[in-house]
Amino acid sequence: SHPTQCHWSLREPLALFSPPSAQGHVPAPRWPVECEVIKERIEHIEWVPPEPEPFCPTTALEQALGTLSEEQGTVVYHSSPVPQGSCFTRARVGGAPGPLSSPATPLEGPQDTTLLFESRFESGNLQKAVKVGPYEYVLTLRPDLYTAKHTQWFYFRIQNTRKDPLYRFTIANMAKPKSLYGQGLQPLLYSQRDAQSRGVGWRRVGSDVHYYRGGVEEPLAFRLSWTVRFPHDSDTCFFAPCYPYTYSDLQRYLRALAADPARSQFCAVQPLCHSLAGNTVYLLTITGPSGTAGKRAVVVSARAHPGETGGSWAMRGFLDFLLSPHADAQLLRRLFVFKVVPMLNPDGVVVGNSRCSLAGRDPNRAYGMAHPGSFPGVRHLQAMVQR
Structure with a gap:
């Protein structure tokens, strides 16, 4: 599947585009054909412990196991x-x-x-x-x-x-x-x-x-x-090792955002591009009702490394605050236009990688490469910043 070209600028009108629509099903992720995938849908409830969990006491390693064949x-x-x-x-x-x-x-x-x-x-x-x-x-x-x-x-x-x-x-x-x-x-x-x-x-x-x-x-x-x-x-x-946050979790979050009349008026969801596997790399444009003219842009991205799931939870907290009625959030929306890529490497997230995309390399090392075509998210993010 070839990356899709997207043409837009920082001053485009805020027309809401929601691939994970407020009413429809979340689009199923695309996998490399080598990967077997069970049909069961894996979902977990969200729960916060009533108090911070203590560290585990460290103990001496009594017996380091040898290589077990x-x-x-x-x-x-x-x-x-x-x-x-x-x-x-x-x-x-x-x-x-x-x-x-x-x-x-x-x-x-x-x-x-x-x-x-x-x-x-x-x-x-x-x-x-x-x-x-x-x-x-x-x-x-x-x-x-x-x-x-x-x-x-x-x-x-x-x-x-x-x-x-x-x-x-x-x-x-x-x-x-x-x-x-x-x-x-x-x-x-x-x-x-x-x-x-x-x-x-x-x-x-x-x-x-x-x-x-x-x-x-x-x-x-x-x-x-x-x-x-x-x-x-x-x-x-x-x-x-850390709280999972999948590509489908992100799409469910974006669907809920699109269905929220209060938050969706400040946020447009678009495809920045499509990944090598054809999964959508989403772009959120967030600003106040006065539009984008004359405002400075702030670019934020997460999950270049799929195994760093904490980045998605931090991103979700950031978006929840930025789209809230809090006075500071209103001020930020009035002063800036935010371009947010919440999951830069969806393919790596889908397949359970720790660091790489389906190009078999670290997307964070693709910035400035002469031929970044194997990293559509990085290429389109760079192009957006340069514009």
């Missing part, structure tokens, strides 16, 4: 990796055509306590899970598509839980040499049963959290290990 355990989940050396060619809604494979090992009966893993959903990232003990698993993340590196973001589902055992999870191929997991940070857990019965969403969990260098055979890889007890039997749970 498949021979030392049982592979219970293995999603087909994209072939090395391949590059993006085309995309479609729903990803790979045809029936889905079955990457998870089927349970042998109701007494089988093996966890069921899944990550073939929007922003999901898990390539393999190996069971190395009754309640212990070693996990491998999928590198950013069309690369062999950038493994830091993770987001996967677990089913068939038991509430009494102490589980240990170890992600064996983290990329960064330093991490806040060594300073008290914990992974996030989402329990579907807690969300439905108690209204509790994502929360920090885990003890004995360690981040350390891998074994002799993998000196460049780092490991994240933690223990946890699940809150319920037979629950559906998710793990992530």
